[in-house]
Amino acid sequence: MTRGRARRRTLAAMTGFMTAQPLPARSKAFDLLLAGALCMTLGFLSIAQAGYGGVLAFAMLGPLWWRRSYPELVFFGVSAVAVLQWLVGIDLFPGNVGLLIALYTISVYGDVRYSRIALGVGGLGVLMATSRYWSNSDWRQQVTMMVALGAVVLGVWAFGERRRTRGLYVAQLEARAAQLERDRDRESKLAVSAERTRIAREIHDVVAHGLSIMIVQADGGLYAADQSPEAAKKALATIGDTGRASLTEMRKMLGLLKADEQRELDPNQPRPQPGVSSLPELIENVREAGLSVDYSVTGRPRDLPALLGLTAYRIVQEGLTNTLKHAGPGARTSVALDFGREMLTVVVTDDGRGGGVAPSTEPGHGLVGMHQRASVSGGTVSAGPKAGGGYEVIAKLPYNLPTGGQQ
Template identity: 85%
Template sequence: MTGFLMARRVSPQSKAFDLLLAGGLTLFFGFLSLAQAQFAGVVGVALLVPLIWRRSYPELVFFGVSAIAVLQWLAGIELQAGNIGLLVALYTISVYGEVRFSRIALGIGGLGVLMATARYWANSDWRQQITMMVAFGSVVFGVWAFGERRRTRGLYVAQLEERAVQAERDRDREATLAVTNERTRIAREIHDVVAHGLSIMIVQADGGLYAADASPEQAKKALATIGDTGRASLTEMRKMLGLLKQDEQNELDPNQPRPQPGVSSLPELVENVREAGLTVDYEVTGTPRDLPALLGLTAYRIVQEGLTNTLKHAGPGARTSVTLDFGREMLTVVVTDDGRGGGVAPSSDAGHGLVGMRQRASISGGTVNAGPKAGGGYEVVAKLPYAGPADQ
């Protein structure tokens, strides 16, 4: 009884359409029924009025209209224009009703065809009876099948929309997790940089203390190193706090800092990639200079990620080039490949690697652009200013 009594959720626009449809059918076909059978034409009107609630109660409307049609058959009232309400109700239940009731409605429609043929064409030739039975049966089944097809299509579209929404949620969640994980890793690496700088300051301070009396010049150099290192460490800390805006629980021992890779470690990285089977050309242009530890680490990680993506996606036989251009105001890092091997096209989706590269570059006030090249291949271009946002 739930399918009969529980109303479907229908939008105001759909309700208004159903009201106009039922009203229009009642005015037109109901008038024809009244003109055709006068008092008996009231039955035709009764078959059309319930269509106002066809989408709210599709099962109740169909079986209600069918009951009126049975009374019409029992009373011997001829078929009228208002009987079109039966077809509209059948279509409605096949689209909006429960599947089990839709199947029952089809059976009732077939039974109605047999009943109508037996009553209204009982005295006709058997050929005419078969013709009318086939004709009415085809109409009934066609209306039901059309509604069933629309139901199936609606369910399919709804599933596609749900999958799209779920995929978008998963993509957003994965992107958020990627950014969070990358920020955590960056914070830990900055922790190592700062801890390494503090260790240098401690060593220089101890050395300067012992050399203060015997060698004032050495003490001055130690103090100068302490000042430079302290300012650099403070700059890195400001960058971290300004971007991440969150506290990180550092699991590393600050008393045992690890050396961080920089641009000086790139030749070793390139050589390791060459040993893995990738052809890599490495070039440095401009006048090399000493870079802040964080900037050097950022350049190293961008090249590392770019080479990793080339190994994954460029295919066998691809050639790769890594270029470091030391300009006047910024370092430009370019990682490019020709993708001539297997030719696996890079995904258009910004993966975790690209998220990480952009996140690292943004800490130093830089940018990363990545995408396919004209003619094939892939290119990553990072522009990293020497003076980061905290230094300006």
């Protein structure tokens, strides 16, 4: 019982959400034209058939202008006019179609509870019409007309109910898609924030440690400068070595946005970082894994800073990894490096014939990692489907890191 109540409340809430949306001007204009056309045709036909009593047809057809804005009010108002017609004894006329249109409208746009009541009102109207307009007929004809009218009423209501259910389903899908998009944006922002926090923390440790040693050595050298020149020289040498070591370590921290999960070397020992010169070995390893890779280099190759070389290597590595995961069997991949005058351009493409490319959305991986690495080097990364099928990653990495830093 509790579950049924909860379901009804949820359905009612969703229906309220649908009907609460502002009605487009296009829909209002359509309802106005519909009501006007029905009045001009069925209204005057009703007058021709029922005389002055046919004027009631305009009271049934005119309110249809507001049928979607006020579905409950329109239905019960039209129903009241139909009851008046029954009490006065006026025969059925073409304008009675307005009652069916109002029933359909309330079943689509009205509150669920009132829609059920409207179906009951329609069933009662069938009994009233049969008892009045076919009272002198044979009982078989009465039953036939009752079944026919009941089928029409039930069919109109059921058709509207089906449209309501479909509308609710579409609204659910739209709400879910919007929520997924918000979640994706939030996860992306959290991933970028986590990477920046990690980099800031590691740089802080490196810089704080190096500066502490340098300050201590500088103070000691200052006091020993007059009495022990050798000690002062030794302090200055220590300052230089510490500064160079800290700068090297800081570059490594900027380049390593994510640590390798498995290290073949001792993690406590310094590990040489790969660069552009290591790409042939990487590509060969990927080929051995079964992926067809074309590798090309254009322009005049040059010696790159360690940070820039590492960034280019990681972007290619990430692109090839995504291709292995998502492009499907039989996909072909190309890696192209263009040494321009001011920047290195890295292009990783595949034809994605197997299943298309979908970069990882896990925080700290995929496109998030690519963008973060490129931004540290002062570059940019663009990625997305390419014309004709497949996926393309393009990274533009300037040779000189802009002053002011990226973090």
